[in-house]
Amino acid sequence: MNKIMIVTGGSRGIGAATALLAAQRGYAVCVNYLNNRKAADEIVRNIEQIGRHAIAVAADVASEQDVMRLFETVDRELGRVTALVNNAGILEKQTRLEGIDAARLNRVFATNVTGTFLCSREAVRRMLTKHGGEGGGIVNVSSRASQIGSPGEYIDYAASKGAVDSLTVGLAKEVAEEGIRVNAVRPGFIYTEMHASGGEPDRVDRVKAFAPMKRGGTAEEVAHAILWLLSDEASYTTGGFIDVSGGR
Numbered sequence: 001m002n003k004i005m006i007v008t009g010g011s012r013g014i015g016a017a018t019a020l021l022a023a024q025r026g027y028a029v030c031v032n033y034l035n036n037r038k039a040a041d042e043i044v045r046n047i048e049q050i051g052r053h054a055i056a057v058a059a060d061v062a063s064e065q066d067v068m069r070l071f072e073t074v075d076r077e078l079g080r081v082t083a084l085v086n087n088a089g090i091l092e093k094q095t096r097l098e099g100i101d102a103a104r105l106n107r108v109f110a111t112n113v114t115g116t117f118l119c120s121r122e123a124v125r126r127m128l129t130k131h132g133g134e135g136g137g138i139v140n141v142s143s144r145a146s147q148i149g150s151p152g153e154y155i156d157y158a159a160s161k162g163a164v165d166s167l168t169v170g171l172a173k174e175v176a177e178e179g180i181r182v183n184a185v186r187p188g189f190i191y192t193e194m195h196a197s198g199g200e201p202d203r204v205d206r207v208k209a210f211a212p213m214k215r216g217g218t219a220e221e222v223a224h225a226i227l228w229l230l231s232d233e234a235s236y237t238t239g240g241f242i243d244v245s246g247g248r
């Protein structure tokens with residue numbers, strides 16, 4: 001079976017590391033991104049250099065129309081998707097609940113929750129063995145925040161990841177008999193550009209002492225857990241979670 005992966009938010013950070021590692025493991029990869037075409041093209045070039053097929057597709061995972069177009073593009077240019085990594089995710093400026101309004105809640109939930117649901121739906125429609133698919137795997141990039149709650153920083157983001165956790169558990173059971181495994185990783189403090197969106201680019205260095213391992217993690221360390229969950233080595237694992245968080 002051809003291995004074909006869609007990584008949402010594959011242009012930077014954890015998604016980019018996942019796209020590159022997947023290519024090394026034999027996947028053709030669709031690198032989805034929102035705005036940063038230059039970064040996405042760079043990942044595609046790196047993948048092509050190791051002899052794998054890759055495409056960059058701009059699509060906002062919060063938009064149903066964009067998600068439909070993303071999957072149709074992959075159908076046409078790469079073939080039927082076999083692995084989906086729901087990685088695209090956002091957070092906004094650090095604040096307590098008093099500073100969170102409905103517009104912000106809608107933005108964070110639209111990308112982190114609606115986006116994960118819509119992409120999962122399109123993947124499942126193509127993977128279900130009862131609809132002629134060949135099965136496949138989905139990995140959701142949740143966060144340790146779903147259980148810690150991120151007080152004083154972004155409890156909205158943490159709650160959105162709580163929804164991702166529930167989706168992981170429910171969908172895994174829904175499709176367990178139909179050739180699809182659904183799992184999640186929960187990263188802790190990972191060195192990426194996401195922390196700049198929270199207003200603190202160097203956040204990992206401030207908080208890393210809270211992790212028992214006393215360091216931040218790399219995007220590659222998260223990518224390895226994602227690729228394991230998608231591999232045949234994880235063939236009896238569904239509805240599962242791997243914390244990639246240095247013990248926190």
Ligand code: NAP
Binds near residue numbers: 008036192194
């Ligand atoms: P990042 O470096 O900020 O990268 C975010 C990626 O998502 C970019 O590729 C961005 O595209 C894309 N993106 C954002 N909104 C999108 C949308 N609406 N539609 C499509 N793509 C979108 O983030 P990261 O740190 O790698 O985070 C990746 C995932 O890991 C997120 O779900 C995050 O919540 C989770 N996570 C991260 C950490 C951490 O410490 N970094 C910890 C726990 C969980 P552009 O390049 O076009 O902007």
